[in-house]
Amino acid sequence: MERLIRRSSLADLYEKVSAGEHLSFEEGVRLYQEPNLTAVGYLANLLRERKHGNVAYYVRNQHLNYTNICNKFCRFCSFYALPGDPRAYTLSPEEVRKKVLDYLDIPIWEIHMVGGVNPKLPYNYYLDLVRIIKEVRPSAHLKAFTMVELYQIAKVAKRPLPEVLLELKAAGLDSIPGGGAEVFSERVHQELFPLKIGADGWLQMAKAAHQVGLHSNATMLYGHIEAPFEKVEHLIRLRELQDETKGFLAYIPLAFDPQNTELDHLPPTAGEADLREIAVARLMLDNFDHIKAFWIMITPSVAQLSLWYGANDIDGTVVEYEITHALGTSSNKQALTRQQLLEMITEAGREPVERDALYHHISDPTPNSHQR
């Protein structure tokens, strides 16, 4: 065992991680309390390399946000707008078609589409969005609608959730992104997002999706008012559902950006916290294949480091990301080229491997690549 681990409080965890055992709640809390972050990262990297060796994944993807109108008023959100606000918009299915057509010359494996909870949208609107995207770009995997949106879609459909999920799937929905989980704590739920489904609702939606054959990701929003023990509870509940359904593809810790939210008195997360979230997640979620570092939230530099702290995926080229930068000064046209992603991973000392949405390796980067 490395001297680094022996000198930390984590020596006993080394044995459990090496033996492939689930870590307990108390051990999860210790991972947050351990002052030596490098020791936590070392343990996480053991598991990361056992699963993926030196490989780090990236994907060429497009993000679409079909509406920012939302009636949930989450206190951490800078994205939503009320009807009548000059920022408010809802894209028609034809406008969504145009956005997909705009990037048709770029090889894209995955389209990621989410939006606000706009109560005026009828059920057919969602089906039309899905059908149009698949019509324009049938080869792209469509990952769409957070659990919260799915709850709303089933509500306007006035039909049981499994039926609605199967209908969306038949229309072309391939998987679910996993946002909207926030933190599985009733205290945080009541304080920050009381109008939105809480932990039980989110987990029931995820389970229903997995049961009809739709994979999903899972997320956690950190860096606001949550306590470490609440984060450990969150991870353990995800791990339990994964043991049951095996339906989660990846876990993505989402760093809270307080700018332009009701919580703008809070500081943004720092690199130490971002890396710790990745490392703790890798160790607690040992039954998840993939831990993703979302570079757009934690910066490309921290994402590079995260590849040694448990992450094996840095997401993708990400065209037009709006969610955490809705009102900020930076442009919402945020993207890295494929070449930049390759360089970023290589510079970090890992082997870049392009993936599709289901983590199949892409060996032929397609003929119409413009290297954008």
Ligand code: SF4
């Ligand atoms: S986080 Fe989602 S559900 Fe909450 S206000 Fe923002 S868009 Fe609406």
